Amino acid sequence: MNAPIHNTERHTEHDTKALQELDKNNYMHPFTDSKAMHEKGTRIVTGADGCYIFDSEGGKVLDGMAGLWCVNIGYGRDELADVAAAQMRQLPYYNSFFGTAHPPVIKLAAQLKKLAPDNISHVFFTGSGSESNDTNVRMVRHYWQAKGQPTKRTIISRHNAYHGSTMASMSLGGMKGMHEQGGIIDGVEHIMQPHWYHEALAGETEDELGLRAAQALETKILELGAENVGAFIGEPVQGAGAVIVPPATYWPEIQRICKKYDLLLIADEVITGFGRTGNWFACETYGIEADLMPIAKGLSSGYMPIGGVLISERVAKVVIEGGEFAHGYTYSGHPVAAAVASANVSIIENEGMVEQVRDVTGPYLQQRLAELLDHPLVGQVRGVGLMAAIELVKDKENHINYPKELEIGGICRDYALANGLVMRAVGASMIMCPPLVISKEEIDELMEITKRSLDQTLAQVAG
Numbered sequence: 001m002n003a004p005i006h007n008t009e010r011h012t013e014h015d016t017k018a019l020q021e022l023d024k025n026n027y028m029h030p031f032t033d034s035k036a037m038h039e040k041g042t043r044i045v046t047g048a049d050g051c052y053i054f055d056s057e058g059g060k061v062l063d064g065m066a067g068l069w070c071v072n073i074g075y076g077r078d079e080l081a082d083v084a085a086a087q088m089r090q091l092p093y094y095n096s097f098f099g100t101a102h103p104p105v106i107k108l109a110a111q112l113k114k115l116a117p118d119n120i121s122h123v124f125f126t127g128s129g130s131e132s133n134d135t136n137v138r139m140v141r142h143y144w145q146a147k148g149q150p151t152k153r154t155i156i157s158r159h160n161a162y163h164g165s166t167m168a169s170m171s172l173g174g175m176k177g178m179h180e181q182g183g184i185i186d187g188v189e190h191i192m193q194p195h196w197y198h199e200a201l202a203g204e205t206e207d208e209l210g211l212r213a214a215q216a217l218e219t220k221i222l223e224l225g226a227e228n229v230g231a232f233i234g235e236p237v238q239g240a241g242a243v244i245v246p247p248a249t250y251w252p253e254i255q256r257i258c259k260k261y262d263l264l265l266i267a268d269e270v271i272t273g274f275g276r277t278g279n280w281f282a283c284e285t286y287g288i289e290a291d292l293m294p295i296a297k298g299l300s301s302g303y304m305p306i307g308g309v310l311i312s313e314r315v316a317k318v319v320i321e322g323g324e325f326a327h328g329y330t331y332s333g334h335p336v337a338a339a340v341a342s343a344n345v346s347i348i349e350n351e352g353m354v355e356q357v358r359d360v361t362g363p364y365l366q367q368r369l370a371e372l373l374d375h376p377l378v379g380q381v382r383g384v385g386l387m388a389a390i391e392l393v394k395d396k397e398n399h400i401n402y403p404k405e406l407e408i409g410g411i412c413r414d415y416a417l418a419n420g421l422v423m424r425a426v427g428a429s430m431i432m433c434p435p436l437v438i439s440k441e442e443i444d445e446l447m448e449i450t451k452r453s454l455d456q457t458l459a460q461v462a463g
C-alpha cells in the first residue's frame with residue numbers, strides 16, 4: 001500500500017461552552033433526544049486524520065465507526081479536497097435531466113460498472129442511501145408496470161432492517177421505533193430477520209435458522225399472492241440492526257425463492273459496498289445476484305453526500321425501453337460529488353484496500369474479537385471483514401440480556417469514549433466498523449480499549 005498523505009495540523013482550539021450554547025439554541029439534531037443531549041452538553045468534533053477524530057476539548061479518539069459507517073478511506077485525504085475545488089471551478093453544478101450529462105458523472109458510472117458484479121449494466125445517482133431506496137420503490141413499481149404486471153407492487157423486507165430515514169426508505173426498514181412515529185407507506189411487508197443468537201428455537205443450528213428465516217419469505221409471498229409482490233429487499237449483513245451476519249444457508253434460499261416467484265432482489269449495499277466485507281460488494285461475499293443494489297456511504301467515503309443504485313441488465317432494459325422514467329433529484333449525479341466519489345473509488349482500488357481487508361485486517365479484527373468470548377459479559381461476537389458486534393449478556397448459556405432500562409450498551413459506549421474509542425451501542429450490542437485503512441497496531445489499540453471498557457462496565461453492573 002502507498003503511504004497516505006496526512007495533514008496532522010487539524011487539531012484546532014475552540015470555545016466548547018459557547019459552541020454548545022449556540023448548538024442548543026439553534027440546531028435541531030438528527031436521531032437525537034435533544035433534551036438529554038443538552039443536559040450532558042454536545043460533543044463537538046473539530047477535525048480528523050487517518051482513523052482518529054479530534055474534539056473541541058483537545059481529545060484524540062480512535063474512530064471505530066468510520067463516522068457513520070462511511071469513511072472507508074479514513075480522514076485527511078487532501079487529494080479529495082483538491083478534486084472538489086478543481087471541479088467547483090470547472091463546473092460546480094449541472095443536472096442530468098432532459099437530455100444532458102457532464103464528464104464526472106459519466107466517468108463515475110463507467111468506473112462503478114467495472115467494479116460491480118457482471119449482471120450490473122447501469123447506475124442511477126442520488127444524494128444518499130435513503131434516496132437510493134426511495135428510487136428502488138419507484139423503480140420496482142415502474143418496472144412491473146412497464147412489464148404489464150402493475151399489481152406486483154408490494155416489497156417484502158425484514159424486521160430490524162435499516163434502509164434509511166425518508167418516508168419510503170423508513171417504511172422499507174424494519175425499525176419499530178421509527179414506524180411508530182407516523183406510520184409507514186402502503187405496500188411494504190416485513191418478515192423475520194436471520195438473527196440466530198436471539199431468534200433460534202431450542203436446539204436450532206445456525207444453518208437451520210437461516211433456512212427458516214428465508215422460508216418466511218415464501219410463506220409471506222403465498223399469503224399475499226405472488227402476483228402482488230414485486231421485490232424483496234435486504235442488507236447482505238444488517239448494519240444498524242446490530243451487525244447481524246446471516247447464516248450461510250440464508251441468501252441462497254432467498255435467491256431461490258425470489259427466482260421461483262419472480263421477485264426482484266434488492267441487496268442494500270449502502271454499508272457493505274466498497275470493501276467493507278473484504279470484497280468490493282457483499283453480493284460477492286455471499287454469492288447474491290441482485291437486480292438492484294443501492295449504494296452510498298463508502299461511495300465517497302463521506303467526503304461528499306452521494307448515493308446511487310446499481311441496476312442489473314434485466315431491470316435496466318425495461319426502464320430504457322419503457323419511455324420516460326419520471327423520477328430524479330436535482331442533485332442526481334452532482335458533478336462535485338461525482339468527481340470526489342470517483343477519486344475516492346480510485347484510492348480504494350489503487351491502494352489495495354479491499355484486498356487488505358480481505359487478507360489482513362478483516363481476519364485479524366475477527367480473530368482478536370473472538371478472544372473476548374472469555375469475558376463474563378460477552379455472549380457472542382459476530383462480524384465479517386471490518387464490521388463486527390459484541391453482544392453483552394447477563395446469562396451466556398440462555399442468551400439473556402440485562403434489562404433494557406440498564407442501558408448496558410450505553411454504559412460501555414461511554415466508557416469506551418472516555419478511554420479514547422468511538423463504538424456504537426445498538427441495544428446490548430457494541431458495534432464497530434472502522435475505516436478500511438485501520439492498521440493492525442490500531443486494531444490492537446481498539447481491542448485494548450474495548451477490553452478495558454468491558455471490565456469497567458462489568459464492575460459497574462455487577463457492583
Ligand SMILES: *Cc1c(COP(=O)(O)O)cnc(C)c1O
Nearest residue numbers: 128129130162163164268270271
Ligand atoms: C445508512 C443506510 C442507509 C441510508 O443512507 P443515508 O445516506 O443515511 O440516507 C440505507 N441503507 C443502509 C443499509 C444504511 O446503512
